[in-house]
Amino acid sequence: MDDIKQKRSLDLYATTVVAFIFGALLLIGADLPDNLRWSLLFAGIGFLLLRVALAAHQEERFLDRSDYDRHPISDALRTAREVWIFAPVGTNFLTNERCEMLRRGALARNDGTVRIVTLRLFDENDPIAAQLDALLDHPVQAAAASMREIRNRLEAMSRWQVSGDFAYGEIPFNPGFSIVAIDPQSPRGFANVEFHGFRNDTIGSRMHIHLTRADGQWFKYWLEQFEEIWRTTQSAGTHTPIE
Structure with missing residues (x-):
């Protein structure tokens, strides 16, 4: 049934x-x-x-970040109406190029929505910073520095004069995964869930799964995980659309 x-x-x-x-x-x-x-x-x-x-010939669901090279997520961002992102740090996904795609894509629509959640801003002495730095064998930037960079980027995005709704928030702990959902309420929506693991050689070696509405309860489960994260955000920044 x-x-x-x-x-x-x-x-x-x-x-x-x-x-x-x-x-x-x-x-x-x-x-x-x-x-x-x-x-x-x-x-x-x-x-x-x-x-x-x-x-x-069923689509491979268990992937690493090389899948973004074969199937660029930028293509989906350009046409998206709704985007949900939870990324503990976010600098690897929220590049200048992708933020611009959000501005020209979902945020350019009257019915567009972008919600982003990251970890709260911390300093180098915070235990969470040490935890995040331990996820990679060869980090190119300390997690605390990356967090300051992404906070500045999100604050700048909240000041954009756009038609869509933009909001971001923070949580004080790392659940060990990240989520990117594109048009999650639509029949063609999907969600990529990435698991951080421990002592990855590189960011690209992390495993992620690609879920669609055809995956039934697991697709719904991970969307609800994002909603739970969103409900616990702290110090959320919001943007009021232009009329």
């Missing part, structure tokens, strides 16, 4: 129902034309072969 509620594999269920109906008719001795019987047989075989082929 969950598959039907989530509209997953409806073609498979429909074909199964038809097969059972015609199987029952044959079992009770219904006189079906031979051409109809053969058509159903070959249609069923063809459908099964198609399902096998699709399963063999």
Whole structure:
């Protein structure tokens, strides 16, 4: 029933129902034309072969950041109406180029929304700074310095004169993952969830999963995780759209 509620594999269920109906008719001795019987047989075989082929070519869900090179997320940002981002530091994702895409994309729309959450600003002596610095074997910048950079960037974005809604907030702890959701409420929306691990060789070696509405409960679960994070934000900055 969950598959039907989530509209997953409806073609498979429909074909199964038809097969059972015609199987029952044959079992009770219904006189079906031979051409109809053969058509159903070959249609069923063809459908099964198609399902096998699709399963063999199913989109890879377990990825690293090299996937952003093969499928640039910039393409989705340019056309997005709603963007949710939780990134403990954020400097790797919220580059100048991508922030500009947000300005020209979702924030240029009257119905556009961008929400961003990071960790709260801390100094070099904060234990969270040491924790974040330990995530990489070869960091190019201390986490505290990166946080100051991203805070300045978010404050600047909150002053933009744009049509969409922009807001950002902070949380005081690191849950060990990050989320980027593009148009999460739309049928074609998706969410990338990245797991930080410990002592990664580089940022690019971190694992992330790509989720869509077809993933049902797990897609919903990670969207709710972002909503929970948003509800606990501290010192959120907001922007009032231009009229």
